[in-house]
Amino acid sequence: MSAEVKICGLTDEDAIDAAIDAGADYLGLVFFAKSPRFVTPDRAAELTQFVEGVDKVGLFVDAEDAFLDEALTHLRLDLLQFHGAETPERIDAIRREFAVPVMKVIAIGSAEDLAKAEPYFAVADRLLFDAKPPKNSDLPGGNAVSFDWSILSGYKCPLQWMLAGGLTADNVAEAIRISGARAVDVSSGVESAPGVKDAAKIAAFIKAAKGT
Ligand SMILES: O=C(O)c1ccccc1NCC(=O)[C@H](O)[C@H](O)COP(=O)(O)O
Numbered sequence: 001m002s003a004e005v006k007i008c009g010l011t012d013e014d015a016i017d018a019a020i021d022a023g024a025d026y027l028g029l030v031f032f033a034k035s036p037r038f039v040t041p042d043r044a045a046e047l048t049q050f051v052e053g054v055d056k057v058g059l060f061v062d063a064e065d066a067f068l069d070e071a072l073t074h075l076r077l078d079l080l081q082f083h084g085a086e087t088p089e090r091i092d093a094i095r096r097e098f099a100v101p102v103m104k105v106i107a108i109g110s111a112e113d114l115a116k117a118e119p120y121f122a123v124a125d126r127l128l129f130d131a132k133p134p135k136n137s138d139l140p141g142g143n144a145v146s147f148d149w150s151i152l153s154g155y156k157c158p159l160q161w162m163l164a165g166g167l168t169a170d171n172v173a174e175a176i177r178i179s180g181a182r183a184v185d186v187s188s189g190v191e192s193a194p195g196v197k198d199a200a201k202i203a204a205f206i207k208a209a210k211g212t
Pocket residue numbers: 008009030032035036037059061083130139140141142143144145164165166167185186187188189
């Protein structure tokens with residue numbers, strides 16, 4: 001099965017070129033200052049100024065309107081990813097205010113966590129199922145941690161969704177097969193160090209996810 005691919009946490013031109021050349025469908029830009037993958041809106045605009053035909057996804061964690069506004073003033077984003085504790089009401093308000101499609105992240109540790117997705121069905125455009133962060137992590141995502149993909153097997157979701165969490169070129173085909181995901185998201189699994197993307201790993205990941 002072939003899946004769409006989002007390469008998240010891009011911080012330099014070489015990695016962006018590698019992702020586009022390998023066939024990425026989405027480029028993720030992390031607007032969270034504590035992250036080793038953080039880029040400012042200004043830098044994100046510079047990095048993506050020549051990007052065409054690939055969706056740009058802005059990743060935010062409990063961001064205020066002023067910061068969302070700043071980011072969207074600097075560059076066009078095709079999708080806003082929310083990786084914090086944003087409530088359904090907050091997601092609804094952001095979507096109305098900024099008129100850009102929104103994707104809410106749902107952290108999964110067990111099958112019971114799937115119920116957390118339901119309140120977002122009416123207010124988000126997409127969902128992203130990611131692993132729960134380890135207890136001592138400073139980051140709510142990008143931790144190279146997987147969850148039991150079979151939790152998503154046969155899951156009936158009214159929204160398009162992506163699978164993330166600890167994916168690599170070696171496990172992504174199995175993750176797609178077990179979960180039924182039609183889109184996958186990766187950061188750590190295509191890096192040589194936190195925040196440093198590796199062109200060969202990006203190419204191998206996309207090849208494995210698309211079965212090419
Ligand atoms: O990447 C970060 O540093 C980050 C910081 C804060 C919130 C989310 C973050 N990353 C999210 C992702 O890159 C992905 O959506 C997902 O968590 C997969 O990450 P990984 O397990 O590293 O592939």
